[in-house]
Structures are given as C-alpha cells and as structure tokens.
Amino acid sequence: MNLITYLKSKKLITSITLSILGLALVIMFYIINPQITQAVLGSTIRQSTPIILGALCGIMCERAGVVNIGIEGQMLMSAFIGFMVNAWTGNLLIAILAGMATGALLGLLLAFTAVTLKLDQIIGGTVINILATGLTGYFYQAGITTKGKLSPITLGGLAEIPLIGPVLFDNPPITYAAIILVFVLQFLLFKTTWGLRMRAVGEHPRAADTVGINVFTTRYINVVLGGAIAGLAGAFLTLEAVGSFERVMTNGRGFVALAVMIFGKWTPIGAWGASLLFGFANAMQTQFQFMGTFAIPHQFIGMLPYLLTIIVLAGFGGRARPPAAEGEPYEKE
Amino acid sequence: MAERYVLETKNITKNFPGVLANDHVDMHLNKGEILAILGENGAGKTTLLNIIYGLYDQDEGEIYINGQKTTIDNPHDAINLGIGMVHQHFMLVPVFTVTENMILGSEVETAGILNLKKARRQILELSDNYGLNVDPDAVVEDIPVGVQQRVEILKALYRNARILILDEPTAVLTPQEIEDLFRVMRDLTAKGVSIIFISHKLKEVMEIADRIMVMRRGKVAGETTPDQTSQEELANMMVGREVLLRVEKEPAKPKEPVFRIENLSIKKDGERNVVKDISLTVRAGEILGVAGVQGNGQAELVEAITGLRPFDHGMIILDGKRMPTENPRAMIENGMAHIPEDRQKHGLVMPYPLTDNLILCNYYKYPFVKGITRNDEAIEAYAERLIEDFDVRTPSPFIPASNLSGGNQQKLIVARELSRETKILIANQPTRGLDVGSIEYIHSTLIKMRDNGVGILLVSAELDEIMSLSDRIAVIYEGEIVATLDAENATREELGLLMAGSKKERSQAAKL
Numbered sequence: 071m072n073l074i075t076y077l078k079s080k081k082l083i084t085s086i087t088l089s090i091l092g093l094a095l096v097i098m099f100y101i102i103n104p105q106i107t108q109a110v111l112g113s114t115i116r117q118s119t120p121i122i123l124g125a126l127c128g129i130m131c132e133r134a135g136v137v138n139i140g141i142e143g144q145m146l147m148s149a150f151i152g153f154m155v156n157a158w159t160g161n162l163l164i165a166i167l168a169g170m171a172t173g174a175l176l177g178l179l180l181a182f183t184a185v186t187l188k189l190d191q192i193i194g195g196t197v198i199n200i201l202a203t204g205l206t207g208y209f210y211q212a213g214i215t216t217k218g219k220l221s222p223i224t225l226g227g228l229a230e231i232p233l234i235g236p237v238l239f240d241n242p243p244i245t246y247a248a249i250i251l252v253f254v255l256q257f258l259l260f261k262t263t264w265g266l267r268m269r270a271v272g273e274h275p276r277a278a279d280t281v282g283i284n285v286f287t288t289r290y291i292n293v294v295l296g297g298a299i300a301g302l303a304g305a306f307l308t309l310e311a312v313g314s315f316e317r318v319m320t321n322g323r324g325f326v327a328l329a330v331m332i333f334g335k336w337t338p339i340g341a342w343g344a345s346l347l348f349g350f351a352n353a354m355q356t357q358f359q360f361m362g363t364f365a366i367p368h369q370f371i372g373m374l375p376y377l378l379t380i381i382v383l384a385g386f387g388g389r390a391r392p393p394a395a396e397g398e399p400y401e402k403e
Numbered sequence: 404m405a406e407r408y409v410l411e412t413k414n415i416t417k418n419f420p421g422v423l424a425n426d427h428v429d430m431h432l433n434k435g436e437i438l439a440i441l442g443e444n445g446a447g448k449t450t451l452l453n454i455i456y457g458l459y460d461q462d463e464g465e466i467y468i469n470g471q472k473t474t475i476d477n478p479h480d481a482i483n484l485g486i487g488m489v490h491q492h493f494m495l496v497p498v499f500t501v502t503e504n505m506i507l508g509s510e511v512e513t514a515g516i517l518n519l520k521k522a523r524r525q526i527l528e529l530s531d532n533y534g535l536n537v538d539p540d541a542v543v544e545d546i547p548v549g550v551q552q553r554v555e556i557l558k559a560l561y562r563n564a565r566i567l568i569l570d571e572p573t574a575v576l577t578p579q580e581i582e583d584l585f586r587v588m589r590d591l592t593a594k595g596v597s598i599i600f601i602s603h604k605l606k607e608v609m610e611i612a613d614r615i616m617v618m619r620r621g622k623v624a625g626e627t628t629p630d631q632t633s634q635e636e637l638a639n640m641m642v643g644r645e646v647l648l649r650v651e652k653e654p655a656k657p658k659e660p661v662f663r664i665e666n667l668s669i670k671k672d673g674e675r676n677v678v679k680d681i682s683l684t685v686r687a688g689e690i691l692g693v694a695g696v697q698g699n700g701q702a703e704l705v706e707a708i709t710g711l712r713p714f715d716h717g718m719i720i721l722d723g724k725r726m727p728t729e730n731p732r733a734m735i736e737n738g739m740a741h742i743p744e745d746r747q748k749h750g751l752v753m754p755y756p757l758t759d760n761l762i763l764c765n766y767y768k769y770p771f772v773k774g775i776t777r778n779d780e781a782i783e784a785y786a787e788r789l790i791e792d793f794d795v796r797t798p799s800p801f802i803p804a805s806n807l808s809g810g811n812q813q814k815l816i817v818a819r820e821l822s823r824e825t826k827i828l829i830a831n832q833p834t835r836g837l838d839v840g841s842i843e844y845i846h847s848t849l850i851k852m853r854d855n856g857v858g859i860l861l862v863s864a865e866l867d868e869i870m871s872l873s874d875r876i877a878v879i880y881e882g883e884i885v886a887t888l889d890a891e892n893a894t895r896e897e898l899g900l901l902m903a904g905s906k907k908e909r910s911q912a913a914k915l
Contacts, residue, residue: 261517263510270496270507277494280458281508282479394497 100233110353111237116311118342118349119248120145120320123303124327125334125341126248126255127173130296133259133336134289135272135395136184137191140176140198141300142324147202148172148304150209153216153315160217162309166244169305170298176202177297181290188399199324207317220244220310244306249342251299256338268292272393275400285400300324322376329379336392344382351375407470409434409597410455410486410566415464417450421798424450426621427464432566437588437598439612441605443641443838445808447621448601449491452568456488457481482509487559488568493551495558497544501537502526505558529561534590549580556587560596567591568599573607574836585611603641603838605634605648619643642840652850655874657689661858662739662827667717669703669882677703678714679882685827685858690849692873692890693862696902700882701862702744705831708860709741710734722826735764738826742816742833744862746809750816753805757797758786760804761819793818794844810841817848828852831862846872866898880904 099107124141131138152169156162176198183194220242228239259265268288270278275285303323308315330348334340355374410432417425424447432438442448453459455466457475465472468484475481481488495504502523511522526539535553543551552572559567569588573581588598588611602608608615609629617624617640625640638646662685669678678700685691695701706712708719710731719726721737734741743749751760762771762782770781786800795814797807804812813833820828830849834842849872853859863869869876870890877887878901886901 262515263512263517264515266499266503266507266510266517270499273498274494274496277496277504278507280456280478280488280490280494282477282482283508391498 096233104233106357108233108236110350110357111233113353113356114346114349115237115241115245116349117352118345119245120303120306120311120323121327121330121348122252122342122345123244123248123299123306124324125331125345126251126338127296127300127303128328128331129255129259129336129338129341130292130299131177131180132331132393132396133272134268134292135275135393135398135400136181136289136293137195137397138177138180138293138296139192139195139325139328140180140202141195141327142320142322143195143199143202144173144176144297144300145304145307145324146206146318146320147176148301149307149319150202150206150304150315152301152305153214153308154209156216156218156309157214162218162220165216165309166302166305169309170301173301173304174294174298177294177300178290180297181293184293184399185286185289188401191397191399203318206315210315210317215314216309219313242310244302244310247302248306252338252342259338269393272395275395275398279400279402289400303327326375326379329383332392333382347382348375348378351378408432408467409469410599411467411470412451412455413465413467415451415454415466416462417447417454417459418462419450423621425454425461428618428621428623430616430623432597432599433614434597435592435595436613437592437600437611439600439602439608439615440618441602441608441615441637441641442618442624443603443840444810446618446641448618449570450621451618452488452570452599452601455481456486456568482562482564485563485565486568487556487562487564487566489552489555489559489570489572491570491572491574493555495543495551495554497542499543500539501541501543501546501554502539504543504554505539505561509562526557526561530557533557533560533587533594535587547580548575549577549583552576552580552584553587556591565595566597566599568601570601571603572600573602573604581607605637605839608637609634617641638839641838646839646843648839648843650846650850650871652872653854655689655853657686657874658856659687660684661687661722662860663720664708665718665720667704667707667714667719669700669707669712669714671703677882678707680717681879681882681884682717683860683877683884683887685860687826687858688853688856689874690853690859690861690872692869692876693860693879694866694869694876694898694902695864695879697864699879701831701864701879703882704879705741705744705829705862708734709739709743709829735823738824740820740823740825740828742813742820742828742830744831744835746812746816747805751804751812754803756801756803757790757795757807757815758782758800760815761786761789761822764819765823789818789822792822810837810844813837813841813845817845821848821852825852825857827858827860829860829862832864833861834863834865834868866895866902870895870898878902 096107124145127141127144128138148169151172152165155168156165159165180194180198183189184191222240222242225239229235259269267278267283271283271285271288279285307319312319326348330344331341333344334342352375355371358371359368408431412428412430415425415428428451430451440448450459454461455475457477457480460476466475467473473484475484496507502519505526506522511518511525523539530537535557537550537554537557543554556567572584576584592598600612612629614626614628615632615637616626617637619641635648638648664681664683667678667681668676671677681704683691693701703712707714710729710733713729721734721739724737726737727733747753752763762785765771771778783800790797790800793814795811795818797811804815807815833849834845837845849859861869861872870893873890875887876890876893876898877884878898880902881904
C-alpha cells in the first residue's frame with residue numbers, strides 16, 4: 071500500500087519536474103529568438119487541432135465500447151462536403167454544419183453496422199475509410215476554392231500577453247472550439263450521470279443493462295456525436311487551415327488521432343497533451359524544413375511526427391488499459 | 404383478508420430452442436423468509452429468476468407481487484417493484500468505485516451532474532443500517548470477492564429492494580465468507596426483506612433456508628422444510644433417483660509406481676519459490692490426493708507436471724522414462740491424462756463443436772486424418788461413441804461446447820481424456836462447481852479408472868472430496884509437502900491443522 075502511494079508521488083514529482091523543465095526551455099528559446107518560438111508554438115496549436123478533435127471522436131466511441139477506426143474517413147468526407155457546401159453557398163457556418171452532419175451520418179452508418187448488425191467493428195471502420203477515399207477522389211474537381219476562410223478572432227487584452235497571447239488567444243473559431251470541447255468532454259465523462267452511464271456501457275454492458283441502462287441507445291448516441299466531432303476536424307482542414315480540398319488531404323491524421331487517444335489513456339485532457347506533443351513535432355518538422363538547417367532530405371524530417379507516434383505508442387501504449395468491452399457487440403440474453 | 408405472498412408465480416412456462424426450461428412453475432414467497440430453490444444445473448432455477456427479474460419474457464404464466472398481477476418486461480420494472488437480484492457473475496464494473504457502481508442507473512444528481520459526496524453519505528448510512536461494511540471509495544477490482552458480493556447486495560438495497568434474489572451466491576466464497584453471508588441474510592430477513600436463495604449445495608440449503616423448493620428438469624419436484632427432510636432425500640428429489648452422497652469403493656490394490664516427481668522446484672516471476680523440492684510417487688491403481696488451501700502452489704505444480712509450465716529444478720518420471728519439460732504432447736503420448744482446474748479456460752475450446760473438442764489430443768493420428776485432410780466420418784463416429792459412453796447430454800455432437808451445462812462440459816473433458824490409453828490421470832478440482840449428479844458421476848468414474856489400474860493424482864481444495872476418494876493423502880502448504888498420510892488413518896482435524904501449516908510452525912519452533 072505504502073509502495074503504491076510512494077510510486078504515485080514519485081510519478082507526480084516526475085511530471086511536475088518535466089513541466090517546469092519544459093517551461094524553462096520555452097522561456098529560454100523565447101529570449102533567444104522570440105519570433106521562431108512564437109511561430110513554432112502557434113503552429114503546434116494549429117497542427118494539434120484536427121488530431122485532438124479526431125481523438126475526442128475516438129474517446130466518445132470507445133468509452134461506449136465501439137472501436138472506430140473510420141475517423142480518417144469521417145474527417146476526409148466531412149472536409150470534402152464542408153468544402154463543397156461552402157463553394158456553393160459561400161456561407162462558412164452552413165459549411166461547418168454540413169461537415170459535422172456528414173461526420174455524424176458516417177457515425178450513424180458505423181453504429182448501424184456495429185451495434186445493430188453486430189458486424190466486426192474494424193471492418194465497419196475500414197468500409198468508411200475506403201468509401202471516403204473513393205467518393206471524395208471521384209467527385210473532386212480541381213480548381214475550386216472556398217469562398218472565404220475562417221479567420222482568427224483576437225480575444226481583446228488576453229491576446230497582448232507576450233508569447234501566450236498570440237499563441238493561445240488569437241486563433242480561428244474551430245481551434246477555440248477544440249480546446250473548449252476537451253474540457254467540456256472531460257467534465258461530461260467523469261462528473262455527470264451521462265458520462266458514468268456511457269463508461270459503464272463501455273466497460274460492462276450487461277451490468278449497465280441490469281440496472282436499466284439502454285446499451286444500444288447509448289452506443290448509437292455516442293458514435294453519432296463522435297462522428298460530428300470528427301466532422302468538425304474535417305471542416306477545420308478545408309475551411310480553417312487550407313481553404314481548398316486536396317485528394318486524401320487528411321494524410322493519416324485520423325489514425326494519429328487514435329494513437330493520441332491511446333497515449334492519453336482515453337481521457338480528453340490526456341489526449342490533448344498527446345496531440346500537442348504531436349503538433350509540436352509537426353511544427354518542428356516544418357520549421358526545420360523552412361530553415362534548411364539540416365543536410366538530410368526533407369522526407370526524413372517529414373517523418374518526425376509519425377516516428378514520434380510509433381515510439382510513444384511502443385513505449386507507453388502497452389500500459390494503458392482500454393475500456394473492457396471495446397469492440398464487442400452487445401447481445402441481450 | 405388472507406395473508407398475501409410478497410411474490411407468487413403461476414404456470415410460468417419458458418421454451419428455449421430444444422429445451423423446456425420452465426414447465427408450469429408455481430412458486431410463492433412469504434414476507435421475511437428465506438426460500439431456497441434447489442436444483443441441478445439446467446433444472447431451470449436461473450431461468451425462473453431471470454423471468455422474475457425481467458431479463459427473459461415468459462411464454463406463459465403470471466407473476467403477482469403482493470397479490471397484484473404484474474408484468475415485468477425489463478430489469479427496470481423489477482427494480483421499481485422492489486426486486487433486487489445478485490447475479491452469479493457479478494454485475495459490477497471492475498474499474499468503478501463502490502459508490503459509482505452502487506448509484507449506476509439510479510444516480511444522485513443535480514441537473515445531470517453527479518453528487519458523489521451525497522451518494523457516498525447515503526451508502527455509508529445504508530451499510531450502517533444493515534451492518535454491511537464497505538469502503539465506498541474502494542475500486543471494485545481491488546476488493547475481495549466476498550466484499551464485492553456485499554456491494555451487490557447493497558446495490559439492490561440501495562434501490563429499495565424488498566425481495567432479494569441471490570443466484571448461487573456461495574459458489575465463489577470461502578467458508579468464512581459463506582458464514583458472513585448467512586449472517587447478513589438472517590439480519591436482512593429480520594428487517595423484513597424476503598430472500599430467494601438459489602443453490603445446489605445441500606448442506607448450505609439445510610443450514611439457511613426456511614423453506615426449500617426443489618426443481619428438476621424445469622418442473623417443481625417438491626417442496627419441504629429443513630426440519631422435515633434430510634440431505635439424502637433432497638439429493639434424490641433433485642436428481643430423480645437414488646444418489647450416493649458417499650463414495651463406495653473397495654480398498655485399493657496398488658501395483659508398481661507409474662509416476663514420480665523428484666525434487667521439483669518452481670520459481671514464479673523469477674524469484675519466489677512457489678513449489679519447493681516436492682517429491683511424490685503415484686502407483687498404478689491408487690489415488691493420491693493432494694490436499695491444501697487454494698494458492699499453496701497446487702496450480703503451479705499441476706501446470707509443471709502436465710508440461711504447461713517450466714520448472715527450475717527436479718525431474719518428472721512417467722512410466723520409467725524421464726520426461727522433457729514444457730512438452731504437453733510428450734506427456735499425452737506417454738499416457739498422461741489431465742482434467743484441468745478451469746474447464747472453460749483450459750479444458751475446452753468453447754466455440755468449437757463437441758466433435759473437435761473430443762479429438763484435441765489426437766487429431767493428428769489415424770483414423771482422424773486422411774493425408775492432409777480431416778476424416779470427418781471417423782471423427783463423427785468417434786465423437787458419437789464417446790458422447791454415448793460418457794453420457795454427455797447434448798442435442799447434437801456439432802453444437803459448440805459453450806452451449807453445454809457445466810456438468811456436461813466436465814463429462815466431455817473426462818470423455819476425451821480417459822478414452823485413450825491412460826497410465827496416470829492428473830485431476831485438478833475435477834468437481835468444482837458441479838451439481839450432485841455430476842459429482843457422483845465423476846467420482847465413480849475416477850474410482851473405476853483406479854480399479855482398472857490407472858494411477859491418479861487428485862488435487863482438490865475440498866477436504867470431503869480428498870477424504871472420500873484418496874488412498875493416500877499428501878498435504879501441501881506454502882509449496883511444500885508437509886505430510887503424507889494413509890487415508891484410512893487420517894482425520895479431518897489432523898488434515899485441517901496440516902493444511903493450515905501448524906506442523907511447519909511447530910518444527911520451526913523446535914529449531915528455535
């Protein structure tokens with residue numbers, strides 16, 4: 071018993087030390103080169119946005135016991151639909167909503183295959199991925215651009231704080247939404263009745279059933295809502311980050327999101343930390359290529375974030391414990 | 404007005420494909436009594452209670468609560484009517500705290516936000532009221548099974564249950580925990596709760612029940628009270644024929660040694676010696692019982708001698724040949740049969756049909772192979788013969804093993820293991836969780852094998868089983884054999900003391 075408390079306290083001390091060390095490094099770099107530091111950190115936040123949104127989708131699904139490997143496809147399809155709707159209507163808000171609705175619809179498809187048809191969930195997710203790649207590739211026409219792009223909203227005085235201001239309080243809406251969602255979901259998951267029930271459904275569906283919780287409905291709601299969040303990530307790509315659509319532009323972010331979800335131990339805040347780490351690696355990678363400091367081919371530098379994902383998962387993934395009933399269709403007796 | 408029953412069922416009938424699980428069952432429960440429903444596995448006890456708890460719909464029949472006819476479509480209805488059920492496999496989320504498990508589905512909340520502090524207070528109050536101590540902040544997977552059961556009972560009481568259904572509650576408990584449970588049950592009935600207690604253990608039913616209802620093959624076979632009956636009579640009612648509660652056997656006529664373990668030591672996790680320098684000899688035609696409280700190295704010992712676990716020191720000699728380590732097939736081919744402790748995890752491949760389960764040890768041999776393909780005809784014929792010979796009750800040899808009852812699963816394993824040339828049988832807890840009829844069958848089969856000249860190493864935590872079957876008894880304590888006795892001269896008290904490690908302490912004291 072004492073040993074456990076000791077180890078826990080040791081873990082806490084380690085993480086506090088690491089945080090202080092990181093903070094000290096950031097301040098040091100800021101003093102040496104304020105512009106680059108600010109650019110890298112700003113880019114970290116932007117790069118992490120689609121990842122954390124994808125991871126939140128994963129958390130919603132898996133906490134209720136449904137494995138969703140179709141996040142990539144949900145993001146890609148939503149990015150495309152959001153983009154097309156904007157190109158037709160010229161309205162950004164309608165485009166975002168269309169993107170979220172697309173994600174939600176694909177979520178509904180996954181829920182139908184996984185919960186009602188009780189198919190293998192990996193196959194259900196793969197179908198979504200293939201469907202999205204195929205459809206968006208087929209209907210994509212080169213040369214269309216969005217009518218306008220989501221632009222940064224400056225949060226008054228907060229944005230004037232050196233370093234922190236421009237990095238955190240001068241962002242476009244979906245980036246803010248992602249950060250707010252992290253905390254909202256963390257609260258919903260662990261402090262509310264809804265969260266307790268959803269976790270019970272993901273851990274021991276029969277126990278939930280015997281106290282009168284509807285396992286099927288809970289899973290449907292979660293997977294559809296998760297899909298909407300993945301849709302928001304897709305909308306981010308076309309409407310906030312790039313302003314146009316490219317074939318397979320998600321570039322594996324949906325899968326990185328899954329890795330981030332695992333590294334964050336299926337908690338929104340943990341996943342956020344992990345996605346920031348991934349965003350940081352991505353930002354560094356861009357910065358290195360930009361500066362041309364290294365003589366190695368840029369493809370290798372471009373691998374950095376993905377290498378990081380593999381290392382992180384190999385080193386830490388094994389220790390995390392997924393929801394016990396994940397991936398298993400629930401059958402009433 | 405006449406006294407009304409708190410719960411009554413009339414003509415409950417439930418058909419499952421191929422089985423009439425409940426056949427016009429009439430049952431009633433008085434306020435504040437403990438009604439034991441006794442029956443073999445598959446007699447329909449659990450089906451009846453699942454109908455009452457709303458997990459199944461009955462095909463026919465009515466349920467009355469306090470004299471009022473009601474329909475119960477789901478557990479929610481049952482809970483609202485004051486019925487609580489403690490399932491045989493607990494319905495607790497292992498990673499949740501006691502509090503979270505307790506309130507799940509009936510949360511204490513304000514505007515959707517959990518009020519865990521208030522819930523915690525309510526739970527402490529409730530556990531005080533009923534004298535059921537639990538730590539509301541403990542995580543369920545960290546607490547002992549007996550305490551988890553207490554949480555389940557409290558969970559039902561938290562939902563204001565006045566009728567409590569306990570499905571085989573003692574199956575997972577130690578004798579001490581069973582005593583605790585019985586005390587709790589008596590306290591509850593004194594407070595006006597009515598209890599239905601399901602069991603197939605005669606001794607327990609005689610001890611705790613106010614009234615006993617016996618079920619057999621979906622029907623009510625009889626009703627009685629502990630004062631009017633005896634264990635023998637109950638066993639006969641359950642099985643529908645005369646049952647021998649005591650094993651009848653002739654004295655053993657042991658021959659040459661067939662199996663020897665010499666100086667076997669096993670380290671677990673690379674450091675702790677869980678088995679220390681054990682030497683045992685089993686002769687053909689005798690049963691050597693290994694008695695001991697669970698967790699004293701028996702599991703590791705059995706795994707090592709069946710080739711499933713490496714060992715650090717010592718050797719195993721079967722039929723005069725030294726056996727290689729970690730090679731189960733070598734063991735099997737030299738005449739070892741093994742009835743593992745956990746039939747579902749280690750004994751059978753649950754999703755496989757009975758046919759495939761029956762040839763797991765010899766699928767690669769004539770006549771089960773034809774070139775590189777299976778010989779399905781031969782396999783089927785073999786399976787059908789074994790099912791017949793060992794009286795496995797099944798509608799077909801092609802259904803998955805998971806569809807069989809526990810007793811029939813065990814018979815299936817016995818059929819597979821004892822149908823080849825056997826010199827030594829390692830039987831680890833061969834009757835765990837089985838009903839009277841199946842226990843009788845397994846016991847008589849073991850005796851028959853012994854009389855046919857097979858050596859048997861019987862490992863069991865049930866002292867009754869060890870004493871009634873064994874010819875010699877070795878007692879294991881903390882990984883060591885502390886004594887080997889002749890079964891004829893051994894007494895319960897002596898074995899109990901040895902199992903508790905008293906001899907070792909004494910010898911240590913002597914050294915000091």
